[in-house]
Amino acid sequence: MLVPGLDALTDWRLALERDLDALTRFLVEGELLSSSALQTAQSLRQRLASDKLVVAFVAEFSRGKSELINAIFFADAGQRVLPATPGRTTMCPVELSWDEQELPTLDLLPIDTRREGISLAEWRRQRERWHRVQLDPSDMAALSRAVVEVTATRHVSIDQARALGLWSDEIGADNPPVASDGQVEVPAWRHAIINFPHPLLQRGLVVVDTPGLNAIGAEPELTLGLLPSAHAALFVLGADTGVTRSDLDVWTQHLGGQGLSCFVVLNKVDTLADPLATEEDREAAIERQCVNTAETLHIDRDRVFPVSARMALTARLEGDAERLSASRLPALEAALTQNLLPQRQRLLGKTVIGGVQSLLEHATRRLRDQRRHNAEQMLELRGLRGKSQGRVNQMLTRVRADTTEFERCTARLSALRAVHARMLRGTLRSLSSERVREAVNALQQTLGSSWFNLRARAAFGELCQRLVAHIDKAAHDCTEIGQMLEASFQQLNAEFGFSLVLEPAPDLAVFREELQLIERGYARYFGVTRIVRMTQDGFNEQLQRMLVSKLRTVFETAQGEVEAWNQAASAMIDGQYRERRRSFKRRAEALERILQATGELERRLAEVEAQDQRLLAQVDQAYDLGTAVRQRAERGPAALPSATGRSPLTLVRSDGAMAPSRRA
Known part of the structure; x- marks a missing residue:
């Protein structure tokens, strides 16, 4: 569906x-469009052309995420696309999408890049450092073989693992096991991006597989960047185990209360089959597990879906409709279709x-x-019909006088531009990236070298309040600019025949809410229960870079909207001024021609x-x-419920x- x-x-x-x-x-x-209005049209078209539907699959290791992705999206390939066989656990986050500007490739970011202190967002712009595997769109088997690389691991010493941020002396229970030679197994890759022209990916679907969010060394950008940008998240659990302590940590820390469209999937329900139990007993056991899961996660029962991804994939490969129905996957797909697509x-x-x-x-x-x-x-x-030449001369004299009178507005417009520019500069100062840098510097001075201590949460809250105050100041300044322009427009319209109408000011409350969402999302990392985990090498710096990047994005976007609004007002003034001058010129030229030619x-x-x-x-x-x-x-x-209202x-x-x- x-x-x-x-x-x-x-x-x-x-x-x-x-x-x-x-x-x-x-x-x-x-x-009929000014430059600012044309930009609006172009940005609207770009929004339509680049719209993506991002679906994230979240779980701890070995919960069957990859098999679920294969069953829902890629069964038409005739085989598994993502590795999902025993012993083939996806070790790094994987993004599947299609960008027609790029070649079909599998891009793998080496794990050693964690030493360099550069964020994933920056690495995306430096693809020359990624390991690139060319893909043949006509060979699905070759794609499946290439994608197996995301399961690759390597063995390093404990010191090397610690340098990569994959070993913690404080959280020993979560460290990878030590082999007899003293080495530990770590992922070979930090991140993987598959650019492939699969029909669904060409349609704008982006699939994100995010394994092991609670693992040592988990990328903060997954929970602070990728997940919040997803339109839906499928949280995959094992039906045989239910909600484990590790699963609950992932839900509490990364998904619960995040505002995502979350669907909980109890995978591997086929493992609950008991040859000594009746079908009714088996259904009752599955329902109990669903109810217990919903109560543990504090969600509605209808958000929990028991499925067997492996049974569903097999059924689709074999064309077995009855077995597909028994896998219960169609119910999950129906929920995604009915909730996600209409939204x-x-x-x-x-x-x-x-x-x-x-x-x-x-x-x-x-x-x-x-x-x-x-x-x-x-x-x-x-x-002028039936009037003498003298009457035409009188009209021409009046038009020239009107033109001279209209030109008096030039000085008025110059003064208006000067006042407008001064007020705008003050508004843009409140929204500059410098305000973000000042606030982050103040936080660093308060917390010292480590952001994770008992004072961190309160200090972080003060940073967010300081930035919200800048947004509020900019909103107040926009109101004053609007009042000034409105009064000036009324005078210009009355005295010089303009028809200036001020567009509504941008709603900066949206950016205030974005800051509050960032505050709620990041505040979890400053809690007492997370301090030990977050102090591992490298996480501090990564978190700072991610925070600064997201805050700058909010302020730069707000600044752009304020600038666009003011530019639109200025463009309207300039456009109407030029049009009025052209109108006076045309009128004068017409009267001059009438004086020179009968019948004109x-x-x-x-x-x-x-x-x-x-x-x-x-x-x-x-x-x-x-x-x-x-x-x-x-x-x-046509296939979706139509919007109403x-x-x-x-x-x-x-x-x-x-x-x-x-x-x-």
Whole structure:
């Protein structure tokens, strides 16, 4: 069920791209978009084109994650893609996706890179240091053989393991076993990325396999970067063991309360088969395990799914529908389809509807301004019918006087730009990366060389409060900028004939909430129960880099939105100023031609009337194209429940009121 649903979602997204492209091309050809509005259209299209559906599989070692991935996504390969046989445990995190800009490859990051103190995000930009294996898209068997490399290990001394952050003197129970020669077994690779043109991956699916989150040396970027960005997480447990202490630690520390769409999978239910028990007894045992799991994890029973991934994969390879049903996998896939895909559709649809509404509002304002200028010209030209040459001269003199009067606004606009620039600089200072650096430096001075001590949690809370205060200061500054621009726009509209309308200020409360999410996510690492584990070599530095990177991203994104809003306001002023000047110039030139040629008046009047009809036709066409995008966004994919409760997308007057008709 998941595969056709994902296909339908992707086809819908591609159709939205085409509709949006048609609308954007029309608006660009009609010169109805400013540079800022064009950027909005381009970013909206990029959002549609690059949208990914990220599903993370989380569990301790040997819970059957890889087999579950094979059964759900890759049974059409005719064999296992990810290694899932006994003794073939995936030792490093694995990402499966498709980027058409890259070759089909298996990229493996050597474990030795942990010595260099560089984050995974930075290593992604330095692919030359990765071990690259070319893949043949037509040879699935070769892919399966290549992927076995993610199970590779190597033997190192305890000192080497300690240097790699894979050995802890404080947490001896979690260390890998020591062989007779004094060496220990560690993963050969730190991270793996499989770029492969599988049909589902081409459709925008990203599968993340995250083994051993509680293991010594587990990458903090998995829990602080990859997991929070996932749209759904499947937490895999063993049906025979239920929730072990290690499983509970993973749930509590990495998944519980994180806001993810979490599904708990009790895998290997086939191991509960008892030849001496009846079918009813077996079903009752499975149900008890599901209920106990739900109570232990404090979730609803309907979020727990008993399955047999191995039975499901075998059934699909053999085309055995009855056995597939007995594996119970279809119930899990139905839940993913019904919960995950409609949610993605609603979010994308809401984004598209809001973006198209903004584009149409911008375009109709420009069309309305042009029609207003045309109406002024037609009124003048019709008033000249039957008038003497002296009357035409009088009109020309008045137009030139109006032009001179309008030019007085130049000084007013220069003063407005100066005040606006000064206020904007103050706002952007609150959102600069320097504020993040200052806050982190203050935290480092408070905690000293180690971030993990008894004062850490309170100090980290103070850091987050300091950054939230900067966001609040920027929001207050945006309100003041908006009030200043609103008052200036009203004066310019009244005195010089502008039709300036200020767009709503960006909602910085979103970034305040992001900071609070980061605070909740990271605060777990500063708890007393985690201090010993987190003090292992290398984790301190990695955590700092991840924290600084995420905080900078929040501030840079907020800064970008504030800049874009202010640039849009400035672009509107400049655009209307240029259009008003062109209008005065056209009016003067028309009157001069009328003075020089008999019959020019009616010809010029016909030209202006024809231009006004073209503008009306543009309004209609823009409305029709925008409505097509909105209706497709509201309907959603045919195979998914359609979104409801949408506000209709209509053209809006420059004063914000709803237009009674297309041509209003």
